[in-house]
Amino acid sequence: ADTVKLGMVAELSGAGAPAGTNWRDGIKIAAEEINAEGGILGKKVQIDEYDTQTDPQVSRALVQKAIDGGAYVILGTIYSGSTMVNMLVAQQNSMPQFVGSESPAVVQKGNPFVFRTSSGAQKGVPALTAYFKDTLKAKTVGVAWVNNEFGKGGHTVFLKEMEKAGIKVIADVPSEQAQTDYAADVAKLKQAAPDAVFVYMNQEESARFLIEAKKQSLAMPLVGEVTLTEAKVIELAAGSAEGAIAHVGLTATATDVPGIAAFATKFEATFKRKPTHDAIKGYIGAWTTKYVTEMVGKFDGEAFSTRMHGLCLKVADHPKILMDTCWDDTGEMSRPSFMVQVKNGTPVVIGQVPAN
Amino acid sequence: MSKPVLSVRNIQKSFGGIKAVRGVSFEVQRGEILGLIGPNGSGKSTLFNCILGQLPADTGEVEVNGKPVSNIRPSDLNKLGVGRTFQQLSVFPKMTVLDNVILAGQEHRGTMLSRLFGPGDAGLTAEAEKMIEFFRLTPYRDTPAGSLSYGQQKLVDAAMAFMAGPDLVLLDEPAGGVNLTMLANLKDRLVAYNAEHGTTFVVIEHNMEFVMSLCTRIIVLAEGAVIAEGSPAEIRANQTVIDAYLGG
Amino acid sequence: MSQFLQVMLSGLATGSIYALVAIGFTLVWQAAQTVNFAQGEFVMLPAFFVLAAMKLLGMPFWSALLLGLAISLLVLGLLFKKLIVEPILPHGGITLIIATMALGILLKESVKEFYSAEAQPFPSLFPARHLDFHGAVLSLQDIFNLVLCLAIVVSLTLFLNRTRTGRCMQATAQNPAVAEILGVNVKRMILYTFLINAGLAAIASFLITPVYLAKFSNGESLGLIAFIAAIVGGFNQIRGALVGGLLIGVLDNLTATYVTAEYRAALPLVLLIAVILVRPQGLLGTKEGRAV
Amino acid sequence: MLELKNVHGGYGKVTILNGVSFTIPKASITTVIGPNGAGKSTVFKAIFGLLNIHSGQILLDGKDVTRQSPRQMIEQGVTYVPQGRNVVPQLSVYHNLELGGITASDQDRVRARIETVMDQFPMLREFRNRKAIELSGGQQKQLEVARALLLDPKLILIDEPSIGLSPNLVQEVFRTLIRLRDQGVTILMVEQNAKAALAMSDDGLVLELGQTRMHDKAETLLRDPRVGQLFLGGHIETAQSH
Amino acid sequence: MTKVNKGFIVAALLLAVAIVAPIGQGNYITYTLASWLVFSIAAMGLNLTLGYAGQISLAQASFMAIGAYITALLTLSGWHWMAAMPLGVIACFIVGLLLGYPALRLKGHFLAFVTLAFNTLVFLVLRNEEWLTGGSYGLTGMPRPGFGLFTTMKQFNFYYFTLAVTVLAALVMWGIVRSPWGRAFTALRENPIRAESLGVDTRRITLLAFAIGSAYGGLAGSLIAPLVQFIEPGSFGLAHSLRILLMVIVGGAGYFGGPFLGAAVVILLPEMLRFTQGYYLIIYSALVIVMLIFVPAGLMGMGQRLREKFWPGRQQRADMAEGARLK
Numbered sequence A: 001a002d003t004v005k006l007g008m009v010a011e012l013s014g015a016g017a018p019a020g021t022n023w024r025d026g027i028k029i030a031a032e033e034i035n036a037e038g039g040i041l042g043k044k045v046q047i048d049e050y051d052t053q054t055d056p057q058v059s060r061a062l063v064q065k066a067i068d069g070g071a072y073v074i075l076g077t078i079y080s081g082s083t084m085v086n087m088l089v090a091q092q093n094s095m096p097q098f099v100g101s102e103s104p105a106v107v108q109k110g111n112p113f114v115f116r117t118s119s120g121a122q123k124g125v126p127a128l129t130a131y132f133k134d135t136l137k138a139k140t141v142g143v144a145w146v147n148n149e150f151g152k153g154g155h156t157v158f159l160k161e162m163e164k165a166g167i168k169v170i171a172d173v174p175s176e177q178a179q180t181d182y183a184a185d186v187a188k189l190k191q192a193a194p195d196a197v198f199v200y201m202n203q204e205e206s207a208r209f210l211i212e213a214k215k216q217s218l219a220m221p222l223v224g225e226v227t228l229t230e231a232k233v234i235e236l237a238a239g240s241a242e243g244a245i246a247h248v249g250l251t252a253t254a255t256d257v258p259g260i261a262a263f264a265t266k267f268e269a270t271f272k273r274k275p276t277h278d279a280i281k282g283y284i285g286a287w288t289t290k291y292v293t294e295m296v297g298k299f300d301g302e303a304f305s306t307r308m309h310g311l312c313l314k315v316a317d318h319p320k321i322l323m324d325t326c327w328d329d330t331g332e333m334s335r336p337s338f339m340v341q342v343k344n345g346t347p348v349v350i351g352q353v354p355a356n
Numbered sequence B: 001m002s003k004p005v006l007s008v009r010n011i012q013k014s015f016g017g018i019k020a021v022r023g024v025s026f027e028v029q030r031g032e033i034l035g036l037i038g039p040n041g042s043g044k045s046t047l048f049n050c051i052l053g054q055l056p057a058d059t060g061e062v063e064v065n066g067k068p069v070s071n072i073r074p075s076d077l078n079k080l081g082v083g084r085t086f087q088q089l090s091v092f093p094k095m096t097v098l099d100n101v102i103l104a105g106q107e108h109r110g111t112m113l114s115r116l117f118g119p120g121d122a123g124l125t126a127e128a129e130k131m132i133e134f135f136r137l138t139p140y141r142d143t144p145a146g147s148l149s150y151g152q153q154k155l156v157d158a159a160m161a162f163m164a165g166p167d168l169v170l171l172d173e174p175a176g177g178v179n180l181t182m183l184a185n186l187k188d189r190l191v192a193y194n195a196e197h198g199t200t201f202v203v204i205e206h207n208m209e210f211v212m213s214l215c216t217r218i219i220v221l222a223e224g225a226v227i228a229e230g231s232p233a234e235i236r237a238n239q240t241v242i243d244a245y246l247g248g
Numbered sequence C: 001m002s003q004f005l006q007v008m009l010s011g012l013a014t015g016s017i018y019a020l021v022a023i024g025f026t027l028v029w030q031a032a033q034t035v036n037f038a039q040g041e042f043v044m045l046p047a048f049f050v051l052a053a054m055k056l057l058g059m060p061f062w063s064a065l066l067l068g069l070a071i072s073l074l075v076l077g078l079l080f081k082k083l084i085v086e087p088i089l090p091h092g093g094i095t096l097i098i099a100t101m102a103l104g105i106l107l108k109e110s111v112k113e114f115y116s117a118e119a120q121p122f123p124s125l126f127p128a129r130h131l132d133f134h135g136a137v138l139s140l141q142d143i144f145n146l147v148l149c150l151a152i153v154v155s156l157t158l159f160l161n162r163t164r165t166g167r168c169m170q171a172t173a174q175n176p177a178v179a180e181i182l183g184v185n186v187k188r189m190i191l192y193t194f195l196i197n198a199g200l201a202a203i204a205s206f207l208i209t210p211v212y213l214a215k216f217s218n219g220e221s222l223g224l225i226a227f228i229a230a231i232v233g234g235f236n237q238i239r240g241a242l243v244g245g246l247l248i249g250v251l252d253n254l255t256a257t258y259v260t261a262e263y264r265a266a267l268p269l270v271l272l273i274a275v276i277l278v279r280p281q282g283l284l285g286t287k288e289g290r291a292v
Numbered sequence D: 001m002l003e004l005k006n007v008h009g010g011y012g013k014v015t016i017l018n019g020v021s022f023t024i025p026k027a028s029i030t031t032v033i034g035p036n037g038a039g040k041s042t043v044f045k046a047i048f049g050l051l052n053i054h055s056g057q058i059l060l061d062g063k064d065v066t067r068q069s070p071r072q073m074i075e076q077g078v079t080y081v082p083q084g085r086n087v088v089p090q091l092s093v094y095h096n097l098e099l100g101g102i103t104a105s106d107q108d109r110v111r112a113r114i115e116t117v118m119d120q121f122p123m124l125r126e127f128r129n130r131k132a133i134e135l136s137g138g139q140q141k142q143l144e145v146a147r148a149l150l151l152d153p154k155l156i157l158i159d160e161p162s163i164g165l166s167p168n169l170v171q172e173v174f175r176t177l178i179r180l181r182d183q184g185v186t187i188l189m190v191e192q193n194a195k196a197a198l199a200m201s202d203d204g205l206v207l208e209l210g211q212t213r214m215h216d217k218a219e220t221l222l223r224d225p226r227v228g229q230l231f232l233g234g235h236i237e238t239a240q241s242h
Numbered sequence E: 001m002t003k004v005n006k007g008f009i010v011a012a013l014l015l016a017v018a019i020v021a022p023i024g025q026g027n028y029i030t031y032t033l034a035s036w037l038v039f040s041i042a043a044m045g046l047n048l049t050l051g052y053a054g055q056i057s058l059a060q061a062s063f064m065a066i067g068a069y070i071t072a073l074l075t076l077s078g079w080h081w082m083a084a085m086p087l088g089v090i091a092c093f094i095v096g097l098l099l100g101y102p103a104l105r106l107k108g109h110f111l112a113f114v115t116l117a118f119n120t121l122v123f124l125v126l127r128n129e130e131w132l133t134g135g136s137y138g139l140t141g142m143p144r145p146g147f148g149l150f151t152t153m154k155q156f157n158f159y160y161f162t163l164a165v166t167v168l169a170a171l172v173m174w175g176i177v178r179s180p181w182g183r184a185f186t187a188l189r190e191n192p193i194r195a196e197s198l199g200v201d202t203r204r205i206t207l208l209a210f211a212i213g214s215a216y217g218g219l220a221g222s223l224i225a226p227l228v229q230f231i232e233p234g235s236f237g238l239a240h241s242l243r244i245l246l247m248v249i250v251g252g253a254g255y256f257g258g259p260f261l262g263a264a265v266v267i268l269l270p271e272m273l274r275f276t277q278g279y280y281l282i283i284y285s286a287l288v289i290v291m292l293i294f295v296p297a298g299l300m301g302m303g304q305r306l307r308e309k310f311w312p313g314r315q316q317r318a319d320m321a322e323g324a325r326l327k
């Protein structure tokens, strides 16, 4: 046929819907652009959507379905719990898979077909250590995290990092996914009074946490990884997000990176909302598929995966990769990242962190 | 005389402030048909419920065949040979009449385990059909019991009380809503059972014709206490009973 | 000490929100003897009506609120009663319960598809003033929620028990066949019930969304907690919902602060099971009377 | 006053009434008798708009009221006391009574009436604040009968009022019905306590298999040997003799 | 008797359909069919507890969890499935028995609450006790059982293995509901007080209703583990219990065939609607509501409705044939 199918398996409904729909929409933009440039190896790209309902078992079934349906690569999933299951199916079928998950475990299973679109928590969180230690000069920290597979990954790495850096974690506050009441969490942190707090939650949870923190006037710096300073969180938390700091891999606010600015504009024009980092991740996943396939020169999952390992794509040669990006032998990814702080209601880049 | 089939001593029961039963004692001998009458709200049904373990009594003891049964559960009491009917309609509405009647007998066949592996009807269909025939319900054999008329449901209820082959049956207003002709049949049945098997009956009823012609002895309850006791003739003549209950 | 005070007060404030939603459960029970498992979604939705009115029609916030209330009454009250409750109620409670579960999914997914999958901010009805009690912070909104909740419980209880209409509603719920032969306008009584319920849901929605944010999936956990609150308080008493809601709010916060955060969802449940086993009719519930 | 013309009807697919026709005059008491399951209660439901009527006509004072709703029937002065228990369980005795007059525009009159019926059934006054469900069987029946007397009906349909009532109260109810008849109210009653009921009635009606079999003066029915044999427990006397 | 025969023929036909269904289908369809069977088993159990015995339980998914985790942990440590499964089922039977105790005191929504709380507790334990259950990462890579030459590693084979287990489970269930126990369960649902006074040990029957229903949940769980080869606490949350409840009601509570139909609708209908993209859940839930409005007794009740619709003829009253006595 003259089309090539990309199996987009993501959380389009259920708890993960916000992430999943952004992922999908990022991919849609990429697909349009790719088709406008003549597709992949001359074949038009066709996106097949599969909704996992944020249910790992369904996601597994759907990866199977995408494969039965003749997909060439799998794009998704985002929730690590789902990815952990469905990547087995893709692996059995030698099918390359770009995932949005950031849990360390995803690339530790020796699966040669799985590739990240953003770096895992075990890379992102350590990037913060220096900030806590050198910039904030914290002796003690607190950590507020969401007790799901996403939060757990970050939490484990964070504790390890702090121990290495000799910073004491004096308040460890887990919370539930979709929790609405953060009074107890914030009260506990307030009581412990650490020098800084690491906040590791999904979007709305972050916003609700920030609102409560403001209400109880939690005074120490609140530092997060990616989510805490996202546009959505700032919008939701309104004034309460002021001053929040985060380490972000890719952010639509890093508008001094030209590719990102262009993408953000196009996304907003198409979907009438700002892209999240999930959207950028999906976008990059789709474009990488094109770039690497064309390097290989044929549609071959095995060859594709082999080529991916140890590959570095430079913006100079591959503009739609947005920033220089490398993958290692496990599928882990690295690229430069930023420190961002919310000032006057907008995230401002306050520093760059080199790729690690 | 032998041991009484049922012996009730000093049963008391209150609901909040209301003393429904205030220390009732009586004995029923094997083969008796005892009538229990009294004005509305005099505590008859409550007394039944206390005797049968459906409600916990505040004080008092109950013995069946000399065996204390005060804290026993209704199902165990039933297995000791005590059957009953309820004042309000009490069938299994979505089960067929046949299933209603079979159910009433099946728990007396075999053990819990044998009932799991035994035949679906516990071998009771023939017996149940005879019972249904007697109560003139044969056309309704496969009808859900809940869609029968009031009187018909009352009859199903009565049929169920007999299925276990009981020693002692307590009937709470068996005549209510039952056609007089059918009622005569029911009475014959009671009398026949009583004669053949020595089954003992305690009957609550407001239909005086029925009670007076059926019972060998009658106890009258008013405001939770026994106010008179005796043969039908004695009761009919008792002025206190006339004033409290029978009316002029 | 100030931590304890903070946790207690915050627990009460959150609890009053649970109570507000739980009242809906007890009301629908007392007036229709059924459980609306879409109650959480009923609270999620009105905020979106308001947002839509502001975004699509460009209405100012306060008039959008009024419009939101009106649409809620229409959709969650009238239409719900006409299209779902009325046809299904005669077939029994459990069928209606399942239907409301399906309705919950329908509402949730519709909001997601037709509005947005992402959380939305929602303007607050109150100035963001905070009051300080010995180191513990309480917002103006918290206090208002508590007071309002109390007022609603009192007035609804009075309405149901002291007015003829209220008693007709109860009669309709407890024995619709009898209500009908006595000439009670059964359909209208059911309509009243669901209109009141819709109104309550809308009010709850406007009060909590500024804090909880407007999101299609908000109803899930809220509905569940409110359901638990209603049961614990006693389903057949409106004031039971208040007690149940406050109790859960406080217990949840105390557990999370002092005992365990991982099991914060569990400990209150275990405590409440214990309560229920001792008092099977719920804390404030009354026994349903003789069974034999 | 009330006329049924060849009424057929039933529940779901099953036809229960196979042509019921009768006329009852104004200010009279008519007692319906028949075996269990004959369709007596079903006739009442048909009149009161609670049954699926397949064909036939029901006329009230010459006006066609076939398939009208219970509320419409009440508006036209018909009240109905069904068989079995029919109280609102969790409401108090007083509030149950009050519901009996819920359709009246003059509530003061209803309140006054409540006092009167409570005089007639003193138990109701004593227990006025208790939940209806807590009453004994007969007490609930008293409540129901009393409740039917609160409006000024022109036709009362009363299905076996005697079930569960003690003998003196049965007499009281019958006396009340007679008094109402004397005031011009029409009464249609089902009774299994048929001898007593027919004795106080003007007319009697025998129903069997969903059809009217006989319709005559009450005394005539009482004396009819076939009726006695089949529906009045004819051989109770013989049973008594041994 | 003829009624039983008709049921038998229908069952045989269905079985034939189930046998040929996956032939020529892709892995995905076969997988979906297998999960239909697994959920049918779970729904069958709930149908006993709820449909027959009238005891509301919102915890069926947590029994699937218990069955699945026990099977998973044991098979991962080298046990054969045939040895691990019974342990899971027995554990569920016992836990179900314990969960039944509150049911002796509580009715209706109070019981619903206790079972709901139980479901939440199981979820939290599975998530928090990471040392045993793998926490929120779950357990992966459970082996599928082999029987000599017949290995179930292939999707196709695993389907037939599941089918065999389902047929056995259905036969056992059929034996239970048509024995006097079945009548006692129904009596418990219809009128517990009267049942007790007729000698039905309602305590024991209540507990058994929970225990047997839960054991079926456990059996379904022990099949889910090797089917999905991944389990995590989130797959056994309250929402999944509600889904199983939906299967029972949609299929027709208290009908033997209900769970199979219900599971088919709940699992397969979304599959068929998937072409509608994001709207399928909306369409699906709307369909469920419409169905409940028009066929409240579930799909099993639909046959009857249709028969009445197309053969509307009136029926004589039952005693008409006896003739009148008063001529």
Ligand SMILES: Nc1ncnc2c1ncn2[C@@H]1O[C@H](COP(=O)(O)OP(=O)(O)OP(=O)(O)O)[C@@H](O)[C@H]1O
Pocket (backbone or CB within 6 Å): B015, B018, B019, B020, B038, B039, B040, B041, B042, B043, B044, B045, B046, B047, B087, C289, C290, C291, D134, D135, D136, D137, D138, D139, D164
């Ligand atoms: N569960 C209960 N709660 C409160 N009061 C009750 C309860 N059960 C019975 N009573 C009261 O106890 C008294 C006795 O009731 P019971 O039902 O035993 O009367 P009864 O003699 O059977 O009357 P009837 O002939 O009308 O059936 C009544 O006043 C009744 O109101």
Ligand SMILES: Nc1ncnc2c1ncn2[C@@H]1O[C@H](COP(=O)(O)OP(=O)(O)OP(=O)(O)O)[C@@H](O)[C@H]1O
Pocket (backbone or CB within 6 Å): B146, B147, B148, B149, B150, B151, B152, B177, B179, D011, D014, D016, D034, D035, D036, D037, D038, D039, D040, D041, D042, D043, D083, E317, E318
């Ligand atoms: N709800 C119902 N659904 C189906 N059939 C019913 C229903 N109610 C009554 N029937 C049937 O209708 C017939 C007549 O019932 P009905 O209640 O009118 O009898 P009845 O003459 O009042 O008897 P009774 O003296 O026992 O009260 C009976 O055969 C009964 O089986």
Ligand SMILES: [Mg+2]
Pocket (backbone or CB within 6 Å): B044, B045, B046, B087, D136, D137, D138
């Ligand atoms: Mg009584």
Ligand SMILES: [Mg+2]
Pocket (backbone or CB within 6 Å): B149, B150, B151, D040, D041, D042, D083, D159
């Ligand atoms: Mg009748």
